[in-house]
Amino acid sequence: MQIETAYEPQRFEPHWAEWWIRSGIFHAAGKNSGAASRPVFSLVIPPPNVTGSLHIGHMLEHTEIDVTIRWHRMLGENTLWLPGTDHAGIATQMVVERHLAEQGILRRDLGREKFEERVWQWKAQYGDTIKRQMIRLGASCDWSRERFTLDPGLSAAVREVFVRLYEKGLIYRGEYMVNWCPRCQTAISDLEVTHADVQGHLWHIRYPVNGMPGRYLVVATTRPETMLGDTAVAINAKDSRYLDLHGKTVQLPLMDREIPIILDDLADPEFGSGAVKVTPAHDPNDFEAGRRHNLPKVKVIDELGRMTTEAGPYAGEDRFEARRRVVADLEAKSLIAKIEDYPMVVGKCSRCSTIVEPLISTQWFVRMKPLAEKAIDVVESGRIQFVPANWVKTYNEWMYNIRDWCISRQLWWGHRIPAWHCRECHEILVAREKPPSCSRCGSTHLEQDPDVLDTWFSSGLWPFSTLGWPAHTEDLATFYPTSLLITGFDILFFWVARMIMMGLEFMGEVPFRHVYIHGLVRDAERQKMSKTRGNTIDPLIVTEKYGTDAVRMTLLQGATPGNDIVLTEERMEGSRKFANKIWNAARFLFMRMQSAGVEPWLPESLAAFYPEASADTLEVPVEDRWIFSRLNSTAEQANRAIEQYRYHEVAQVLWQFFWHEFCDWYLELKKLRFRDENTGPNADWRNTLAAFETALRLLHPAMPFLTEELWKRLAAGRSDRPVSIALALYPQYRSSATDYAAEREIGILQDIVTMARNLRAESKLDPKQPVEGTLYSHGNALEIARKHAEAIHRMANVKLALETGSAPHSPVMRSTTEFDLVLQLPKAREEAQSRRKEKEREQLIKNIESSERQLSDEVFLAKAPAKVVETIRKKLEDYRAQLHKLNGSL
Numbered sequence: 029m030q031i032e033t034a035y036e037p038q039r040f041e042p043h044w045a046e047w048w049i050r051s052g053i054f055h056a057a058g059k060n061s062g063a064a065s066r067p068v069f070s071l072v073i074p075p076p077n078v079t080g081s082l083h084i085g086h087m088l089e090h091t092e093i094d095v096t097i098r099w100h101r102m103l104g105e106n107t108l109w110l111p112g113t114d115h116a117g118i119a120t121q122m123v124v125e126r127h128l129a130e131q132g133i134l135r136r137d138l139g140r141e142k143f144e145e146r147v148w149q150w151k152a153q154y155g156d157t158i159k160r161q162m163i164r165l166g167a168s169c170d171w172s173r174e175r176f177t178l179d180p181g182l183s184a185a186v187r188e189v190f191v192r193l194y195e196k197g198l199i200y201r202g203e204y205m206v207n208w209c210p211r212c213q214t215a216i217s218d219l220e221v222t223h224a225d226v227q228g229h230l231w232h233i234r235y236p237v238n239g240m241p242g243r244y245l246v247v248a249t250t251r252p253e254t255m256l257g258d259t260a261v262a263i264n265a266k267d268s269r270y271l272d273l274h275g276k277t278v279q280l281p282l283m284d285r286e287i288p289i290i291l292d293d294l295a296d297p298e299f300g301s302g303a304v305k306v307t308p309a310h311d312p313n314d315f316e317a318g319r320r321h322n323l324p325k326v327k328v329i330d331e332l333g334r335m336t337t338e339a340g341p342y343a344g345e346d347r348f349e350a351r352r353r354v355v356a357d358l359e360a361k362s363l364i365a366k367i368e369d370y371p372m373v374v375g376k377c378s379r380c381s382t383i384v385e386p387l388i389s390t391q392w393f394v395r396m397k398p399l400a401e402k403a404i405d406v407v408e409s410g411r412i413q414f415v416p417a418n419w420v421k422t423y424n425e426w427m428y429n430i431r432d433w434c435i436s437r438q439l440w441w442g443h444r445i446p447a448w449h450c451r452e453c454h455e456i457l458v459a460r461e462k463p464p465s466c467s468r469c470g471s472t473h474l475e476q477d478p479d480v481l482d483t484w485f486s487s488g489l490w491p492f493s494t495l496g497w498p499a500h501t502e503d504l505a506t507f508y509p510t511s512l513l514i515t516g517f518d519i520l521f522f523w524v525a526r527m528i529m530m531g532l533e534f535m536g537e538v539p540f541r542h543v544y545i546h547g548l549v550r551d552a553e554r555q556k557m558s559k560t561r562g563n564t565i566d567p568l569i570v571t572e573k574y575g576t577d578a579v580r581m582t583l584l585q586g587a588t589p590g591n592d593i594v595l596t597e598e599r600m601e602g603s604r605k606f607a608n609k610i611w612n613a614a615r616f617l618f619m620r621m622q623s624a625g626v627e628p629w630l631p632e633s634l635a636a637f638y639p640e641a642s643a644d645t646l647e648v649p650v651e652d653r654w655i656f657s658r659l660n661s662t663a664e665q666a667n668r669a670i671e672q673y674r675y676h677e678v679a680q681v682l683w684q685f686f687w688h689e690f691c692d693w694y695l696e697l698k699k700l701r702f703r704d705e706n707t708g709p710n711a712d713w714r715n716t717l718a719a720f721e722t723a724l725r726l727l728h729p730a731m732p733f734l735t736e737e738l739w740k741r742l743a744a745g746r747s748d749r750p751v752s753i754a755l756a757l758y759p760q761y762r763s764s765a766t767d768y769a770a771e772r773e774i775g776i777l778q779d780i781v782t783m784a785r786n787l788r789a790e791s792k793l794d795p796k797q798p799v800e801g802t803l804y805s806h807g808n809a810l811e812i813a814r815k816h817a818e819a820i821h822r823m824a825n826v827k828l829a830l831e832t833g834s835a836p837h838s839p840v841m842r843s844t845t846e847f848d849l850v851l852q853l854p855k856a857r858e859e860a861q862s863r864r865k866e867k868e869r870e871q872l873i874k875n876i877e878s879s880e881r882q883l884s885d886e887v888f889l890a891k892a893p894a895k896v897v898e899t900i901r902k903k904l905e906d907y908r909a910q911l912h913k914l915n916g917s918l
């Protein structure tokens with residue numbers, strides 16, 4: 029029972045982190061392994077990026093997950109938290125590219141195979157960072173089931189899904205306008221484009237109308253270089269200004285190409301001149317218009333952001349350089365009608381901030397509408413519940429307007445698309461493995477599609493691919509559908525929605541029943557944390573400084589559903605003090621036990637949560653009965669709060685219990701009792717230890733390290749106990765365990781002590797100065813005050829005389845429905861108090877006289893606004909009432 033003087037979490041946290049993993053206590057059992065009868069609770073981790081390291085947002089997410097997971101495990105359920113990481117295509121490729129560039133190595137020089145090797149090497153070296161950090165922070169994952177999205181098993185699942193969707197007609201290859209990042213050299217999804225406000229220009233360009241000398245159509249554009257690829261000019265059929273131009277053509281300046289004037293609603297009579305240029309190869313709306321009118325697509329900008337040979341004299345130039353020259357050349361020909369400043373929004377690559385270029389390219393797509401329909405239904409019908417529920421609206425908005433998903437990426441790191449191109453007949457063969465020959469021409473010249481899949485394609489399969497799908501595994505049968513997903517709102521569409529669609533399509537069942545969406549971690553000024561702002565909090569640094577338990581507790585305290593979390597070091601310091609308080613309570617208990625010659629044992633009542641209320645409770649000291657009753661209420665609140673993802677309430681309830689009930693009251697009362705009954709093992713010890721042990725179990729999901737450390741000391745050497753508090757039962761509420769009589773008795777004692785302390789404080793009495801007072805009981809307070817006279821004396825340093833009835837008026841008095849409490853202040857203090865009151869009385873009398881004078885002054889009354897007069901009247905009443913009260917107390 030040796031216990032160190034100081035609470036030093038750094039001393040024991042790493043030990044338990046390692047021991048938990050080594051002892052295998054977080055391992056979940058499959059259905060056939062004897063766990064069939066136990067309820068199952070399962071959750072898959074939102075897989076962090078393999079290149080990443082843990083940031084405070086992860087720690088918040090993992091703390092919330094861990095509290096829920098540990099709670100279910102302590103409820104006796106077969107509990108799985110499946111961990112793993114995501115290969116994170118573009119993000120990882122960029123990190124490794126940068127890493128290689130520092131050594132002067134370029135990706136393209138290495139070649140695809142060598143580059144992929146380098147990424148795997150990189151993963152082997154750094155890919156475990158997150159895992160090591162998660163273990164250190166106490167995440168109770170089943171690491172024997174760890175997965176990586178590029179594992180052979182998960183890759184097979186990806187190919188299986190691709191082939192099945194293709195065969196069902198839900199995957200197709202098509203020409204499409206995509207967002208292209210010329211820097212990353214890949215198509216990116218709409219969701220990966222960030223939008224920035226910039227001050228741009230609107231150039232108004234004159235296009236000469238053929239056959240009508242001197243007649244021009246003016247078109248306005250923010251990207252003049254794209255005019256080189258114009259294949260039409262559109263006017264609105266209803267625009268009366270241009271009725272005579274129907275069926276005519278214009279001459280495209282600089283390129284000297286004749287292009288038609290078309291009638292299309294793309295032209296808005298209200299905007300600019302009402303005529304617009306049409307560039308089907310470089311604008312998504314023009315692309316659609318081009319389809320409607322069967323226009324050719326002239327591609328003048330290439331994948332590197334340079335002008336193509338189609339751009340004639342501008343070929344080979346960078347797109348922005350070409351813009352300057354096109355404008356200059358148009359000006360030289362007097363074809364610029366005007367230039368306006370124009371605030372506009374540009375799309376940028378969310379990875380590298382390069383301005384995105386809309387380009388046409390051939391990509392692979394998933395047809396989303398048929399998949400989305402079922403995914404909308406399961407949320408509407410409540411088969412999947414979002415917490416907070418208002419996220420359903422955001423989800424639906426996206427799902428009802430869903431567009432086909434471009435799934436191909438021009439990267440090297442990721443799942444290569446399982447499609448092979450025949451070099452002889454250009455047939456495309458989609459298959460799980462490379463086909464031996466072309467099914468159409470028999471050629472063996474087959475080449476796999478160079479593109480890889482969007483990284484969200486594989487993570488969309490995560491809830492079942494990680495459990496062994498497409499094989500019918502025991503894990504899949506045991507843990508799918510998973511119970512809960514905890515994640516951030518920023519990946520609601522990228523990931524959550526796609527998991528729902530894929531789960532329904534391939535498992536015929538939702539992937540999870542509940543989705544809890546957590547907030548962002550912000551700093552004291554409610555600013556988002558970011559490296560550029562320099563306000564980030566590194567979880568590894570603060571856990572080293574304050575202890576993991578304290579940081580976890582602080583995160584939980586801020587985690588109110590639907591809100592962001594404000595995190596500051598001051599709050600962590602507060603939580604460290606809380607942990608320290610518990611440590612000191614344990615020290616006190618352990619030391620008392622030692623000096624009383626008590627062996628380190630756990631009370632017999634461990635298996636039960638607290639003693640049954642029974643006939644012999646009368647022999648149990650009231651403070652014990654009270655603490656068990658309070659534990660019972662705390663258990664009720666804690667269980668409900670965890671169940672409803674109200675993590676802030678979990679923290680608050682446990683904090684309140686441990687600090688303000690167990691330490692401030694229970695232990696203080698116990699100290700008084702131990703002072704008198706320090707005679708060895710007795711019922712008091714048993715109950716105190718049982719209460720402490722129960723409280724540790726209540727706290728364990730929130731503060732796993734401290735509770736394990738103390739619980740293990742209590743359980744030392746007991747072979748009939750679980751090996752870890754993580755496997756002990758979580759205390760449950762029982763209505764029979766509420767002891768109303770004990771709660772009432774201690775409640776009145778608390779009122780007496782608190783009020784006496786408050787009165788002392790208000791009268792600015794030194795805590796060491798003893799005072800006397802009288803308690804006037806109107807109910808049962810008399811008996812209680814008599815029984816606890818010693819406690820009241822020691823806790824409030826006041827000796828009370830006991831009376832029945834009501835107290836006479838006194839300046840130093842407090843009342844409840846049960847009693848009045850009056851303190852007698854020492855003579856000097858009392859005289860000072862009277863002098864102050866006498867002064868107060870004189871002032872009141874002056875005020876009253878002055879108000880009365882005003883109210884009897886008829887001139888004043890006639891002039892003053894009614895409101896003012898009313899105020900004075902009210903004040904006068906107030907002064908009189910105060911004076912009356914004061915006279916009573918003097």
Ligand SMILES: [Zn+2]
Nearest residue numbers: 209212377380
């Ligand atoms: Zn980019």
Ligand SMILES: [Zn+2]
Nearest residue numbers: 450453466469
């Ligand atoms: Zn062929």
